[in-house]
Amino acid sequence: MRTVVQMILLVSVIEAVVCLLVLCVSRLVRNRRERVRREAATATRPLILQAVGDEDPDAGAVLASLDQRSWRAAQPTVLRLLGRVKGGSHASLTEILLSRGIVDRALTDGARPRGLKRAHAASLLALTGHALRTDPRRGPEARATLHRQLTDRNATVREGAVRALGRVGDADSARLLLAQLRSPRAVAAGLTGDALIRIGPAAVPALIEAVHGTGGEHRALAVELLGLIRDRRAVATLSTALEDRSAAVRASAAAALGRVAEPAAVPALIHTVRADTSARVAVAASEALGLIGDRGAIPVLHEALAADGYRQAHTAARALLRLGPAGRDALTEGTFAGGSAAAHAREALATAQLVAGGER
Amino acid sequence: MKDVVVALIHFSQYAVIGYFLVLNTVYLVLLALAGRTIPHLARRRRLTGVDDLATSPLTPPVSIVTAAYNEEPTIVESVRAMLALRYPRHEVVVVDDGSRDNTFERLKEAFGLVPLERVAPGEIRSREAAQSVHVSTHSVPLTVVRKHNSGRADSLNVGIDLAAHPLVCMVDADSLLDEDALLTIAQPFVADPLRVVAAGGVIRPVNDSVVRHGQVIEPRIPTRWLPRIQVVEYLRAFLMGRTGWSRVHGLLIISGAFGLYRRDVLVEVGGMDADSIGEDFELVVRMHRHLRDQRRPYRIVFAPEPVCWTEVPDARTVLAKQRRRWHRGLYETLRRHHRMLLRPRYGVIGMVAYPYFVLFELLAPLIEVCGIVVVAVGFALGIIAPPMALLFVLAAFGYAVLISLLALLLDELGLHRYRRLGDLGAVAAAAVLENLGYRQLTAVWRLQGWWASLRNGKPEWGEMTRVGFATPTPLDHGSHATIPEMSETGH
Structure with a gap:
């Protein structure tokens, strides 16, 4: 026992001393590195801001020709800004990276053995992807690299590739993004969906195919994304999806039809509010009717005010608010109905009054 | 008789040594698990x-x-900071639990x-x-919802019920979240x-950090030793321990000060238990139980990066009340859900995490105090040799x-929050x-909390006295607006 205790004490003391040393050295090195970077960045920050704000036409050229040391200090700020700016500012910063050959290096780094290098490459392509999309040489090369990275063994690389394809991808990229959702190395559905939304109309054919596929979750996601892209080519598919066997798909379809604001879907949505067995679907259909704004929906929404479920009545009241004076009249009539319908009607009218007062 | 006492003391000595060896080794394992997770996430x-x-x-x-x-001095700034969090769509629901000061009036005016x-x-x-x-x-x-005073858990239930969105983030009114904390915690x-x-x-002590407009712009270690030691505790137990447990799907607790939940699941389990003094712990245990009973696939995770900064007690009396309350809550929750213990149907939770909490969280203060008593008695009777005792x-x-x-x-290698x-x-x-x-004192307080529960004594919360976040000086001076010390905790 004595020996065991002595061993524990000895090992603990030695390791504690090692910990303290590593802590101190790590912090000192990090502080020094940050200080040096901060000092170097101070010199380049005005240039970067001028390039972003388009204040000085030469600022970009100066940044593009900075020496390596100064650029290493400036690069983190440039990359951080790239993630947060749009339009001309984004184009200016991307041009600097292109001039310095950084984007070309990222295209090559996509095939490196080290996972961190590949991940950095994907991350950089994500930041500059908008400009690469129309580049006749770099665009196809970037897409090819990123398509390969969708099956990378490193999860961070795959996520970076998905993000990048959202900026530089095309119709083929959309198909591959949807296909990887079913693979063991799938990237989060939310990230993949965001990338597909960014690809936009080019992703619609692949999404329509996916709606007819298997797997309720993936079909529901495809339907939701079609609604967010708001492409009218999807209307027929979305209307059919209102009859899907999966409640999740039907709910997504109702929501999507509301986003697309398809007037031809109103009768189907009215039927859904009345007849669907799933409360979640009925709620989505009520909301969609409010977004479409067709006054033909007023009777069914007025009925739904008296629904047993809170969400149905609440959503119906909010939807009626969107249907103009006739909708408000229906709400006012609802205030005399008694029970929860009256309460929901009063709440909606009071909210509308508040919003109107705020706008004035 | 003397031989019996001697044997008992020797046995106790070895038992206590063995217990602490195992306890710290478990911490080491959790650290190793966290050591793989944190750098990767960062x-x-x-x-x-x-x-x-x-x-x-x-x-x-x-x-x-x-x-x-009774959050009058800080509520407006806290709510402003919550509204300013970077997130595409979020709302803030404040439930005024029958405050006796001007909490509501401040909000109304602002x-x-x-x-x-x-x-x-x-x-x-x-x-x-x-x-x-x-x-x-x-x-x-x-x-903002007003209601008669009925406690934190009940107030949160009112807020959850009125919440409009599918995810509910429960935050303490006196806490500060990092700007991207909501985004990071929503990632899972x-x-x-x-x-x-x-x-x-993660919860980190904010005492003496640099705060400006509800944002911690420079984390600092507290200047006083009591909150300083709590920084160590929080790093070890909250950050490393929970990251490790999350890695093996054994996370049994989410801090009440900062947690994100699916609203529909909160509704399914009936929200917080208003009778529980450890309502945050009890909620998560109940969620595990409910979902495993239903055999539904689920995950409860810990995210080591999004930080919630909170002021920790810097007075002994305040800290004592807190620790008594925590341990009482721990005991009552473990007792309430004891059927989960060592039941295979509850997987890692029932077979690993629950036994750990019973053996190494609940019993730890008892073993520690017994250890001190054994050593003292052993010394007094000349049974334990001073060199051996000292070595141990x-x-x-x-x-x-x-x-x-x-x-x-x-923390330094993965997250490096403290720069100086x-x-x-x-x-x-x-x-x-x-x-x-410190550890010995907290062991005594924890035992007191446990004893109070066994005696069915009334739980102690205490009155809160707040003086507010200090008004920041102009930005161009870049000076430090520090949060004044609290005098008591309690809600």
């Missing part, structure tokens, strides 16, 4: 970031729900609150219903929307300090000092 975040989540229409909207009781007739969904029952609901006329998504829900039902974030104490001490330093090292070398030195010193009285 690297991943630097590369993929949260910028896309901040603009994505697929990021699920969040209702931040907070219960406020945000132009007006009453609004609201229909409550009634999906979560509460003891005290909302007396009135108020919304802001300043075009901010803020709802985006990554795995069908299975993730709850996520916890030093070994236990050394192992515990090592665990704390490893936690600090992992002096701060690291202070925390390292606190890791040593923690074992010279």
Whole structure:
């Protein structure tokens, strides 16, 4: 026992001393590195801001020709800004990276053995992807690299590739993004969906195919994304999806039809509010009717005010608010109905009054 | 008789040594698990970031729900900070739990609150219903609910019921969240929307940090030793321990100060238990039990990066009350759900995490105090030789300090929040000092909390006295607005 205790004490003391040393050295090195970077960045920050704000036409050229040391200090700020700016500012910063050959290096780094290098490459392509999309040489090369990275063994690389394809991808990229959702190395559905939304109309054919596929979750996601892209080519598919066997798909379809604001879907949505067995679907259909704004929906929404479920009545009241004076009249009539319908009607009218007062 | 006593003392001595060996080894295992997770997450975040989540229409909207009781000096700044969090769509629901000061009046003045007739969904029952609901006329998504005082858990239930969004983030009214904290804690829900039902974030002491407009712009180690030692505790137990448990799907607790939940699951389990003094712990255990009973795939995760900054007690009396309350809550929850213990149907929770909490969280203060008594009695009777006793104490001490330093090292290498070398030195010193009285005192307080529960004594909360976040000086001076010390805790 004595020996065991002595061993524990000895090992603990030695390791504690090692910990303290590593802590101190790590912090000192990090502080020094940050200080040096901060000092170097101070010199380049005005240039970067001028390039972003388009204040000085030469600022970009100066940044593009900075020496390596100064650029290493400036690069983190440039990359951080790239993630947060749009339009001309984004184009200016991307041009600097292109001039310095950084984007070309990222295209090559996509095939490196080290996972961190590949991940950095994907991350950089994500930041500059908008400009690469129309580049006749770099665009196809970037897409090819990123398509390969969708099956990378490193999860961070795959996520970076998905993000990048959202900026530089095309119709083929959309198909591959949807296909990887079913693979063991799938990237989060939310990230993949965001990338597909960014690809936009080019992703619609692949999404329509996916709606007819298997797997309720993936079909529901495809339907939701079609609604967010708001492409009218999807209307027929979305209307059919209102009859899907999966409640999740039907709910997504109702929501999507509301986003697309398809007037031809109103009768189907009215039927859904009345007849669907799933409360979640009925709620989505009520909301969609409010977004479409067709006054033909007023009777069914007025009925739904008296629904047993809170969400149905609440959503119906909010939807009626969107249907103009006739909708408000229906709400006012609802205030005399008694029970929860009256309460929901009063709440909606009071909210509308508040919003109107705020706008004035 | 003497032989019996001698044998008992020797046995107890070995039993206590063995217990602390096992306890610290378990911490070491949790640290190793956290050691694989934290650097990986930090690297991943630097590369993929949260910028896309901040603009994505697929990021699920969040209702931040907070219960406020006598928070007059800080409530406006806290709510402003919550409203300013970077997130595509979120609302703030403040439940004024019958404050006796001007908490509501401050909010009304700052945000132009007006009453609004609201229909409550009634999906979560509460003891005290909302007396009135108020919304802001300043075009901010803020709802303030007034009700009679009935405690934090019941107030949160009122807030959860009125929450409009599918995710509910419960935050303490006096806490500060990092600007991207909501985005980071929401990431697991985006990554795995069908299975993730709850996520916890890290709590760090904010005492003496630099705060400006509700944002911690420079984390610092507290200047006083009591909160300084709590920094060590929080790093070891909350950050490293919970990251490790999350890695093996054994996370049994999410801090009440900062947690994100799926609202529909909260409704299913009936919200917080208003009778429980450890309501945050009890909620998560109940969620595990409910979902495993239903055999539904789910995950409850811990995210080591999104930080919630909170002021920790810097007075002994306040800390004592807190620790008594925590241990009482721990015991009552473990007792209530004891059927989960060592039941295979509850998987890692029932077979590993639950036994750990019983053996190494609940019993730890008892074993520690017994150990002290055994050594003292052994000394007095001349049974334990001083050199051996000293060796044992030093070994236990050394192992515990090592665990704390490893936690600090992992935090520095993975997250590096504290920039000043002096701060690291202070925390390292606190890791040593923690074992010279602090741990022993908290063991006694924890036992007192346990004893109070066994005697069915009334739980103690106490009155809160707040003096507010200090007004920051002009930005160009870059000076330090520090949070004044609290005098008491309690809600």
